[in-house]
Amino acid sequence: MAADTTKIDLVIQYALLVAGEEDDFFNQQLGPIHLIKYVYLADLFYARRYNGETFTGVDWTFYNFGPWSQTVHSRVEPALVAIMANKQSFSSDYGSEDWCRWSIHNDSLLDNKKSQLPAAITLRLDQNIHKYLKDTPSLLDYVYKTPPMVNAAPGESLDFSVACESPADESQSTQLRMHSLSNNKQKKFREKMSTLRQEFQQRKSVRPKLVSPVEAPRYDDVFNDGIRWLENLPGEGLPNKKLTVNFSPEVWKSTTRKSEDVS
Numbered sequence: 001m002a003a004d005t006t007k008i009d010l011v012i013q014y015a016l017l018v019a020g021e022e023d024d025f026f027n028q029q030l031g032p033i034h035l036i037k038y039v040y041l042a043d044l045f046y047a048r049r050y051n052g053e054t055f056t057g058v059d060w061t062f063y064n065f066g067p068w069s070q071t072v073h074s075r076v077e078p079a080l081v082a083i084m085a086n087k088q089s090f091s092s093d094y095g096s097e098d099w100c101r102w103s104i105h106n107d108s109l110l111d112n113k114k115s116q117l118p119a120a121i122t123l124r125l126d127q128n129i130h131k132y133l134k135d136t137p138s139l140l141d142y143v144y145k146t147p148p149m150v151n152a153a154p155g156e157s158l159d160f161s162v163a164c165e166s167p168a169d170e171s172q173s174t175q176l177r178m179h180s181l182s183n184n185k186q187k188k189f190r191e192k193m194s195t196l197r198q199e200f201q202q203r204k205s206v207r208p209k210l211v212s213p214v215e216a217p218r219y220d221d222v223f224n225d226g227i228r229w230l231e232n233l234p235g236e237g238l239p240n241k242k243l244t245v246n247f248s249p250e251v252w253k254s255t256t257r258k259s260e261d262v263s
Contacts, residue, residue, distance in 0.1 A: 001053070001054075001057040002057055003056055003057045003058045003059065003069075003071050004056055004057050005071070005075055007055055007056045007057070008039060008056045008058065008071065008072055008075045008079070009075055009078070009079035009082065010113060010116055010117065011038070011039045011042045011055070011056065011117070011121070012035050012038075012039060012072075012075060012076055012079040012080065013079055013080065013082070013083050013085075013113055014110070014113040014114065014117060014122075014125075015030065015034075015035055015038040015039070015042075015125070015129055016030055016035065016080060016083075016085055016102055016103070016104055017083075017104060017105075017106060017109060017110040017113055018110065018125070018126055018129045018130070019103070019129055019130075019133060019134075020103065020104050020105035020106065020110070021105075021110070021130070022130070022133065025103070027133050027134070028103045028104075028105060029088070029101035029102065029103045029134060030101065030102055030103070030133070030134050031099060031100060031101050031102070031134060032073060032076045032100070033136060034132075034133070034134050034136065034139060035076055035102070036067075036068070036069065036072050036073055036076070037066070037067070037139055037140070037143050038125065038128070038129060039056065039058070039069075039072050040060060040067040040069075040072075040143060041124070041125055041128055041143065041146075042055055042056070042117075042121045042125050043055050043056055043058060043060070043160065044146055044148065044160065044163055045120055045121050045123075045124040045125060046118065046120050046121050047160035047161070047163050047164065048120070048163050048164060048165045049120040049165060050120070051161070051164055052159070052160045052161030052162075052163070052164050053160070054160055055118070055121060056072075058071055058072055059071075059157055060148070060157065060158040060160075061155070061156070061157055061158065062149065062152040062153060062154050062155060062156050062157075062158060063154070063155070064154075065140070065144060065154075066140055066143055066144060066149070067143060067148070067149060067158055076102075080102050080104075083104060083106075083109060084104070085102045085103065085104040086102065086103045086104060087100055087101075087102055088100060088101045088102075088103075101134075128142070146163065147162045147163040148160050148162060148163055150257045150258050151258065152252070153249065153252035153253065154252065
């Protein structure tokens with residue numbers, strides 16, 4: 001599937017317009033790095049509902065610890081110039097190339113762009129844009145932990161099929177299981193749940209006995225001897241020198257990276 005520049009432009013424009021809803025003008029401003037990641041998230045949310053197929057058709061790549069597409073990067077300026085967004089350029093402290101921030105507030109244009117996008121994208125993308133805005137570290141951390149990223153290694157194309165949702169979410173599955181029970185079993189289940197709630201409320205009403213804290217700690221010889229013993233447990237300290245750590249390339253495919261609590 002070839003990348004659709006019309007859809008890419010649409011998501012870029014929509015992301016900036018959503019940020020434009022913020023009351024603080026400072027929060028309305030987004031840079032190319034943020035807009036590129038929001039296009040990626042739009043593709044991710046769409047792929048979850050549509051069997052791994054992305055909305056834009058972009059071939060995303062794992063590059064510099066994040067999803068990247070030169071095609072999307074090249075569309076940022078023309079897409080935003082087309083809706084007459086405001087551009088502010090600043091001198092960079094890290095190289096000769098300047099960096100910029102875009103902004104626009106236009107409620108009617110936002111409604112127009114939103115009507116052209118599927119709900120599978122807008123419902124989730126709106127929340128994430130207002131949550132992260134241009135908080136680059138938090139946005140990159142969130143994006144880095146998405147399924148297509150944690151299942152790839154640097155330089156590889158991202159596979160969005162790993163992000164597909166199951167046919168029914170957990171709440172739907174629970175509801176279906178309830179409806180499959182007989183009326184008698186459903187009644188017994190509700191009675192049991194009612195009993196458990198009552199027991200829970202009763203336990204909450206009982207105050208646990210609190211242990212009185214020590215009013216004044218004893219800083220005596222026993223205390224000082226204990227501190228010296230604890231400080232000597234690790235042995236000699238690490239040498240103050242520069243060390244190099246090498247990791248196997250296999251770490252990128254490690255199951256540890258796919259853990260939900262990876263940090």
